[in-house]
Amino acid sequence: MNHASEHTDGRSRRFVFRVFRHTAGADAAPRFDTFDLDVLPGTTVLAALFMIQQQQDASLAFRFSCRGAVCGSCGMTINGRCGLACRTQLWSLPTSEIVLEPLPNLDVIRDLVVDMSPFWEKYRRIRPWLHGRIGDACADSAAQTREQVQSPRQFRRIEQYINCILCACCYGACPALRRQPNYLGPAALAKLQRFVGDNRDHRPAGQVAEVDNADGVWGCDTVFRCIEACPKDVRPTDGIAALRWRLVLYRMRQLVTRPRPLPAPKASQLPQLETMEAPAGKVAHEAP
Ligand code: SF4
Ligand code: SF4
Ligand code: FES
Secondary structure: OOOOOOOOOOOOOEEEEEEOOEOOOOOOOEEEEEEEEEOOOOOHHHHHHHHHHOOOOHHHOOOOOOOOOOOOOOEEEEEEEEEHHHOOOOOHHOOOOEEEEEOOOOEEEEOOEEOOOHHHHHHHOOOOOOOOOOOOOOOHHHHHHHHOOOOOHHHHHHHHHOOOOOOOOOOOHHHHHOOOOOOOOHHHHHHHHHHHOOOOOOOHHHHHHHHHHHHHOHHHHOOOOHHOOOOOOOHHHHHHHHHHHHHHHHHHHHHOOOOOOOOOOHHHHOOHHHHOOOOOOOOOOOOO
């Protein structure tokens, strides 16, 4: 445990950080380390983590890349709420005691770094790319050689889902995932809606039906935690609701258009073999 220096000027404010520490496979149990820091207004949680790492404990592990709420790397739990460390201003928090923990619903690798593999595996499952008219091979489709036009209105229908940076804050906040680890989760489903709601996507409806189950759209409890957690104002629950409607309509259409089995013909309707005549010029039956 380390302690920062005293106030150096009248403008800074002292914060106490309680940071989750654990190295998978090496530590018997997790612990919390405490660090004090005097920070100026405008300091983010991520900037404070850098200060702790540089001034007090170089072994502290956390992820980051862009520092500007674009890459989605720095998702973590900040005072019990999932969010981006680079986007959370310390002075905007209602308390000077800051508890930092890794995102829930994902295994910890070290300190604030979680194993994102299940998140990415679920994301891959929804085939996150635009599908051309012929299967997945866009290049095979003659339509793909032309410009794929999208009107501003069509763009607005999917805009919020395009803004998703795959930070997994919604994934960490989702209570359904805690109960049901196989659930695809809000981010993957919101991205699926991003693609199937796109007028340029032509994936077969049967492919969307792969999420018509309890691990897919029906796994959601509709408690909106994902919306509260999202730093980019995406509303995954809206996407899940849209997918549910799409699937209900798909199933109804299937019921209406499914070919019905023909009724079995009565014996009297069947042609009798002995009365059948061979077409002219052809032999009806040849002995071997
Ligand atoms: S929906 Fe929001 S919280 Fe979820 S991964 Fe995308 S940006 Fe992050
Ligand atoms: S609304 Fe659904 S996806 Fe979003 S947090 Fe709740 S259960 Fe998870
Ligand atoms: S560092 Fe890229 S989103 Fe925070």
